Amino acid sequence: MSNIWFYEPFYDFDRLFDEAFSNRQAAQGAGSQVARLSGPGGSDTSKVSRVLKPRMDLHEDREKNLVTAHFEFPGVSKDEVQIEVHQNRLTVSAEVKQASDIDENGYAVRERRYGKFSRTLQLPEGVKENEIKAGMENGVLTISFPKSTPELAPKRIAIN
Numbered sequence: 052m053s054n055i056w057f058y059e060p061f062y063d064f065d066r067l068f069d070e071a072f073s074n075r076q077a078a079q080g081a082g083s084q085v086a087r088l089s090g091p092g093g094s095d096t097s098k099v100s101r102v103l104k105p106r107m108d109l110h111e112d113r114e115k116n117l118v119t120a121h122f123e124f125p126g127v128s129k130d131e132v133q134i135e136v137h138q139n140r141l142t143v144s145a146e147v148k149q150a151s152d153i154d155e156n157g158y159a160v161r162e163r164r165y166g167k168f169s170r171t172l173q174l175p176e177g178v179k180e181n182e183i184k185a186g187m188e189n190g191v192l193t194i195s196f197p198k199s200t201p202e203l204a205p206k207r208i209a210i211n
Contacts, residue, residue: 105143105168111198122170122192129187134194136180143192144169175199 108121124132124145132145149165175198183196 103164103166103168104170105145107170109172113198116198117195118175118198119193119195120172122194123190124168124187124192125190127190129192132187132192134183134185134192136174136183139174139176139178140171141174141183141194141196142169142171143194 106123110119110121111117112119122143124147126147127145132143135142135144144167146167147165174196177199178196183194185192185194187193
């Protein structure tokens with residue numbers, strides 16, 4: 052079976068440009084040489100409506116016919132993560148909120164991101180919801196599912 056993953060080749064470029072331009076906008080808005088960051092768009096996350104993508108590792112084990120995806124959600128508990136399957140697409144999402152008692156003044160550098168995180172994977176054909184397993188430990192969400200179902204695997208036909 053060929054690779055059917057929805058690969059995002061420009062994800063890192065998009066992230067690089069988002070960070071570069073948000074740094075420039077934040078520095079202009081702050082009126083100083085120090086950029087105050089809390090996410091894309093500068094220091095005020097209330098104006099940010101963009102959805103961030105959590106970092107992900109995807110591993111295929113051909114011998115076990117198993118795909119394992121690891122998503123980073125630092126500081127998020129498993130109760131705050133949503134996993135949904137709709138039209139053969141698996142979506143993981145969570146929201147990281149900034150503590151309300153933190154004063155905006157006094158920061159020299161703010162690199163941590165706050166807001167809504169979401170990532171979607173195209174599942175192989177035939178994967179059923181009950182075949183998807185999920186667990187979370189130390190801010191890393193691990194999801195595994197079969198790469199293909201036996202009835203969809205290629206079959207050899209003998210020539211008589």
